[in-house]
Amino acid sequence: MSDEVATNGTQERATGTETVKAGLARMLKGGVIMDVVDADQARIAEDAGACAVMALERIPAEIRKAGGVARMSDPEMIVGIQEAVSIPVMAKCRIGHHAEAQVLQALEIDYIDESEVLTPADEASHVDKRAFTVPFVCGATDLGEALRRIVEGAAMIRTKGEAGTGNVVEAVRHMKTITQGIRRVVSATAEERFAIAKEMAAPLDLVEWVGANGRLPVVNFSAGGIATPADAALMMYLGAEGVFVGSGIFLSEDPPARARAIVEATTHWDDPAVVARVSRGLREAMPGIEIGDLGDSGLLQTRGW
Amino acid sequence: MLAVQGAVSEHEAALADVGARTRRVRAPGDLDGLDGLVIPGGESTTFGLVAGESGLLPAVRGRIDAGMPVLGTCAGMIMLADGIAGGGPQPLVGGMDIVVRRNAFGRQVHSFEADVEVPALGAPPMRGIFIRAPWIEAAGPSIEVLAEHGGHPVAARDATRIVAAFHPELTGDRRLHRMFVERVRASAGAQHKEGSVVGAQ
Numbered sequence: 001m002s003d004e005v006a007t008n009g010t011q012e013r014a015t016g017t018e019t020v021k022a023g024l025a026r027m028l029k030g031g032v033i034m035d036v037v038d039a040d041q042a043r044i045a046e047d048a049g050a051c052a053v054m055a056l057e058r059i060p061a062e063i064r065k066a067g068g069v070a071r072m073s074d075p076e077m078i079v080g081i082q083e084a085v086s087i088p089v090m091a092k093c094r095i096g097h098h099a100e101a102q103v104l105q106a107l108e109i110d111y112i113d114e115s116e117v118l119t120p121a122d123e124a125s126h127v128d129k130r131a132f133t134v135p136f137v138c139g140a141t142d143l144g145e146a147l148r149r150i151v152e153g154a155a156m157i158r159t160k161g162e163a164g165t166g167n168v169v170e171a172v173r174h175m176k177t178i179t180q181g182i183r184r185v186v187s188a189t190a191e192e193r194f195a196i197a198k199e200m201a202a203p204l205d206l207v208e209w210v211g212a213n214g215r216l217p218v219v220n221f222s223a224g225g226i227a228t229p230a231d232a233a234l235m236m237y238l239g240a241e242g243v244f245v246g247s248g249i250f251l252s253e254d255p256p257a258r259a260r261a262i263v264e265a266t267t268h269w270d271d272p273a274v275v276a277r278v279s280r281g282l283r284e285a286m287p288g289i290e291i292g293d294l295g296d297s298g299l300l301q302t303r304g305w
Numbered sequence: 306m307l308a309v310q311g312a313v314s315e316h317e318a319a320l321a322d323v324g325a326r327t328r329r330v331r332a333p334g335d336l337d338g339l340d341g342l343v344i345p346g347g348e349s350t351t352f353g354l355v356a357g358e359s360g361l362l363p364a365v366r367g368r369i370d371a372g373m374p375v376l377g378t379c380a381g382m383i384m385l386a387d388g389i390a391g392g393g394p395q396p397l398v399g400g401m402d403i404v405v406r407r408n409a410f411g412r413q414v415h416s417f418e419a420d421v422e423v424p425a426l427g428a429p430p431m432r433g434i435f436i437r438a439p440w441i442e443a444a445g446p447s448i449e450v451l452a453e454h455g456g457h458p459v460a461a462r463d464a465t466r467i468v469a470a471f472h473p474e475l476t477g478d479r480r481l482h483r484m485f486v487e488r489v490r491a492s493a494g495a496q497h498k499e500g501s502v503v504g505a506q
Contacts, residue, residue: 011430011454013417020416023436023475027346027379030310049354051310051347086392086407087348088437110413110437133414260354267309267355268331 016133025156025219039084048259060164061247096122116303129153143181144200161224166288229265236269251286311347333364341489344381353396382468402445433471
């Protein structure tokens, strides 16, 4: 969080510090993190310019279709992906599942996503992420939720969107809600910030930090429903510092071309000529789902507390 | 600032602290009129692919060969190296007589911070933030090693390039950025005369 890092007079290595954990997210900025289910897809993602991959057994759209309880992926499959690529490999644990997170740390995964896409293991608490050497990314739908995750130790935030739908509308809603929350805190008086902290159920010191700095203390990506290069450019326009693309790539008709195009559109989001060029001839995007058709019980974004 | 991907705003803040004006570079044309370039940390494979698409890599190389000073941290150091040890081929800017090893210290769980003595900068040591960091495996005669950690060179320079495996832009220590900007100033002063566009002032 702080930009000041003190020397301690020793060449001894300190691992898992806040700077080291949040620092990797800083290196991912402006990039695309892609969901992959095997080593072949991981190589396609790396060759397309992904800045990291998310290893999971089933992409969110398939998890939706399959129903039942969605859990951490098989370590065998995660290791296969780690061996296939040189870029960072992330993996998901269930909300509040400390032991799954420990397994992922033992596998030396580069980032753990404590994710609403999997079935929550705890309906009251999230993992105490401060206790881990490996950094965590967590989903958020508004500023209060983002700050609750950060105080628990999340070193990166992603807006949740609605995973597996190919519908960007929820990603837009969550990104705008967070930036509106930030603007509100910035313009609030010191007295009002006490009330905002209470209302948002967020720690006062983090609310004050946001007020003083006008941004989240960690990197904020967008996720959940991004299916086209223009979707990625839209999220960058709205202030995302990078994007996660889950089902959008490998459920489309031409994954390598679409993956490459989304990477280009994320870098060149403010150059419409580039976004137009890379969007040509990509064949069909993934089939989309209208959010209203999911019903309240079909929403993943409401998981997390 | 090479702004294909990575920790761009952190370097911009560091450069502003030492009095430099910056511009983001995403295409070859963006290099026009610049007196220095910073290649930030990020994913070197992403840099290579996205910058390769627009012809930016040879354009950057051409400017450096013509004497433009450049600073590369982490992935930026990889991009400037002539070779990568133990890895497959990937597009690079190249030109610096070093061979680097990517992810040399291991995966993120082994990323760390530690004090790094940089004799050219004097005391105190820099706080080195190493994130899935590379190290320099071999360096040619044109290379001056600026710092080592764990028996491997982790910062170096030649006539135009300054590289570090760690991330000074993530700390408040601006000494390496100042070293770079002083070079930019000297080189711009030599190339242009009074009144021309300079990237640092």
